[in-house]
Amino acid sequence: MIATLTVIALAIALGWPIATKLEPHRAPIARAGEAFLLGAGVLWAVTLLLDVTGVGWGRVVWVGVVGVVGVVGVFSVFGFRFSVLRRARSVAERSTENQQPKTENTRLSPVDLLTLLVVAGYTLLATAASPWEFDYLTDFGLKARQFFEQGGIDWADLRAHDLVVSFHPDYPLLLPLLFADVSIVAGEWTDRWLGLFNVAFGAALILIIRAEIARERHRAALATAILAPLALSPWVGLADGPLTAYIAAAILAIRRGAVTTGALLLGLAASTKNEGLSMIVAVAVAMLVAGRARELVRLWPAVAIPLPWLVLRGVHGLATDLTSGSVTERLVNMLTKPKVFLGTLAKYPVGKRWLWLGIAVALVVRGRTILTRDRFAATAVLLQFVFYLGAYLTTPHDLDWHIQWSWDRLVSHLAPVFAFVAVAALLENE
Amino acid sequence: MKRAGVALAFLLIAVGAFEPFYVRIFTVDRAQLHASMTALPYRKTAGLREFYLDVRRWTRPGERIAIFPTHTRWTGGYAYLYERALYPLAGRQVVALVEPNDRARPDHLARVDAVAAWHSAPQLPGFVEAERGEHGVLLRRSR
Numbered sequence: 001m002i003a004t005l006t007v008i009a010l011a012i013a014l015g016w017p018i019a020t021k022l023e024p025h026r027a028p029i030a031r032a033g034e035a036f037l038l039g040a041g042v043l044w045a046v047t048l049l050l051d052v053t054g055v056g057w058g059r060v061v062w063v064g065v066v067g068v069v070g071v072v073g074v075f076s077v078f079g080f081r082f083s084v085l086r087r088a089r090s091v092a093e094r095s096t097e098n099q100q101p102k103t104e105n106t107r108l109s110p111v112d113l114l115t116l117l118v119v120a121g122y123t124l125l126a127t128a129a130s131p132w133e134f135d136y137l138t139d140f141g142l143k144a145r146q147f148f149e150q151g152g153i154d155w156a157d158l159r160a161h162d163l164v165v166s167f168h169p170d171y172p173l174l175l176p177l178l179f180a181d182v183s184i185v186a187g188e189w190t191d192r193w194l195g196l197f198n199v200a201f202g203a204a205l206i207l208i209i210r211a212e213i214a215r216e217r218h219r220a221a222l223a224t225a226i227l228a229p230l231a232l233s234p235w236v237g238l239a240d241g242p243l244t245a246y247i248a249a250a251i252l253a254i255r256r257g258a259v260t261t262g263a264l265l266l267g268l269a270a271s272t273k274n275e276g277l278s279m280i281v282a283v284a285v286a287m288l289v290a291g292r293a294r295e296l297v298r299l300w301p302a303v304a305i306p307l308p309w310l311v312l313r314g315v316h317g318l319a320t321d322l323t324s325g326s327v328t329e330r331l332v333n334m335l336t337k338p339k340v341f342l343g344t345l346a347k348y349p350v351g352k353r354w355l356w357l358g359i360a361v362a363l364v365v366r367g368r369t370i371l372t373r374d375r376f377a378a379t380a381v382l383l384q385f386v387f388y389l390g391a392y393l394t395t396p397h398d399l400d401w402h403i404q405w406s407w408d409r410l411v412s413h414l415a416p417v418f419a420f421v422a423v424a425a426l427l428e429n430e
Numbered sequence: 431m432k433r434a435g436v437a438l439a440f441l442l443i444a445v446g447a448f449e450p451f452y453v454r455i456f457t458v459d460r461a462q463l464h465a466s467m468t469a470l471p472y473r474k475t476a477g478l479r480e481f482y483l484d485v486r487r488w489t490r491p492g493e494r495i496a497i498f499p500t501h502t503r504w505t506g507g508y509a510y511l512y513e514r515a516l517y518p519l520a521g522r523q524v525v526a527l528v529e530p531n532d533r534a535r536p537d538h539l540a541r542v543d544a545v546a547a548w549h550s551a552p553q554l555p556g557f558v559e560a561e562r563g564e565h566g567v568l569l570r571r572s573r
Contacts, residue, residue, distance in 0.1 A: 019539050038515045044550075078512060111550065115465060117453065118449070118452050118453070121451075121453050121454075121455045121456060122449075122452045123462070124455045124456070124458075124463075125451065125452065125455055128460070128463045128464050129463075129464050129467035129468045130468065132467045133471075134471060134513075137471055137513075137514065137516070137517040138513050138516060141515050141517060142517050142520060145517060145520035145521075146520045149520055149521035150521070153527070160523075161516070163509075163512070163518070163526055163529075163530060166513075226440075226444045226447055226448075227447060227468060228447075228502055229447050229448055229449040229452060230447050232449070232452065234449070236497060305486055309484065337531065348503060352446040352447065353446070354442050354443075354445050354446030355442070355443055355446025355447050356446070356566065357442050357446065358438075358440070358441070358442025358443035358444075358445075358446050359439075361435060361438055361439035362436075362439040362443070364435065365432055365435035365436055365439060366436070367441075381440035406513045415447075418504050419443055423440075423443060426436050426439055426443075
């Protein structure tokens with residue numbers, strides 16, 4: 001447990017200066033959430049860099065490099081504090097959407113104990129045992145363990161699992177490398193407390209949501225308690241929880257005008273799972289739809305961060321199943337039988353039906369508010385939803401199998417933002 | 431009317447988002463939950479997890495280990511045995527003796543150092559039983 005908590009604490013420590021530099025006036029709870037998300041990205045980048053440069057993952061080297069990165073981060077914030085403050089002010093002034101007062105009201109309320117209760121319960125679940133999900137054992141956890149035991153990324157092994165459909169050699173490695181970091185710190189393979197990462201990613205998103213809701217209205221604590229379970233992924237050890245946190249945090253950042261923060265988080269989403277790549281496109285289009293075309297260029301970190309992995313996976317010939325064979329042929333074939341497609345989608349539950357019904361009711365009673373105030377966020381997640389449907393339309397796998405084993409997980413990536421937009425609109429004028 | 435709609439939407443979202451188990455878990459026996467979650471990925475095959483832990487103990491990193499087809503069809507059980515060997519045997523190369531089209535690949539035995547046989551004790555030419563546990567045996571290439 002100590003090794004896992006150490007890596008989580010290191011992530012927060014490494015991310016804190018970055019979050020501070022990006023938004024010096026951010027509420028501490030939101031900064032803590034963003035610090036973890038950004039710091040986890042720093043740890044991933046350090047671990048990846050140590051491998052591809054041939055330095056290796058020796059414990060002393062790893063700790064030393066992480067320490068140096070941390071010191072540089074702290075120095076860069078305190079050394080240039082005044083210029084940062086000036087820049088942050090100008091960023092805040094450039095905000096084109098979400099014109100609420102900029103003061104975040106994050107004072108704790110007794111109602112926050114409800115959220116704490118849910119997070120505590122989730123922690124008991126996530127740490128009940130070593131991660132037990134099949135996709136952990138055959139993908140994220142397997143890669144982490146294999147890499148750790150080999151002392152680095154085993155590119156040959158990534159190409160050697162063509163018999164296992166759930167092993168995606170092309171998936172980016174943020175989560176497996178975080179898992180490996182725990183064992184690097186411990187000095188031996190240890191997976192018992194890796195579920196704490198699920199808790200950390202979920203809690204990070206909850207803290208951000210709490211601050212964002214506080215920006216909106218007063219009943220922030222109750223709204224956060226309502227939304228909290230959506231941030232806590234039931235798939236322990238899989239990348240869906242971290243991806244959900246990165247996607248939602250990125251959209252909420254861009255929504256409030258912090259495009260650079262959002263772009264960094266988007267880049268890390270794309271370094272967590274391939275779905276993060278399509279999210280970059282969805283966000284860019286949503287910014288156009290929301291009349292924020294001039295800010296598009298500031299999304300460049302979202303493209304730059306996953307780029308090295310895309311190059312590496314191309315160099316090492318790591319195949320992507322969805323783009324194998326003739327995508328057009330599969331698309332045309334599926335479009336000629338819409339009944340089969342829609343029937344299969346209808347066959348499997350789309351996660352939480354009462355939640356979607358509630359969001360639909362919110363759209364009816366607060367549709368105008370959502371379309372005017374949250375055009376960006378709503379468009380981004382709707383587009384991503386369409387991309388997910390597109391993946392099913394072109395799937396090389398058996399459609400029934402593919403939908404059955406991924407539909408509710410995919411939808412869970414977007415549920416927090418859909419629900420946040422609905423709740424924020426419902427709180428309007430209350 | 432609109433206020434009722436807002437209240438209804440709130441209620442539906444709250445009920446829909448809520449995860450009862452995240453609260454009910456406080457009443458669940460922690461030791462029992464640990465045991466059931468640990469066994470969950472292997473629940474269809476008694477003793478498989480313990481067997482692979484034995485195989486890990488009996489073998490060295492870098493060795494090539496074939497998974498004996500106690501179930502001979504890929505979707506009829508072999509995939510279950512093979513896929514669940516990968517994580518506990520990480521660091522070794524796990525070799526399949528059956529393909530997804532159910533074709534047996536005894537020729538793969540030529541490139542392995544050992545054969546792990548769960549709930550089985552096969553006699554394979556060129557291999558001898560090297561280890562025996564409660565849930566299966568490990569065959570090693572005879573010298």
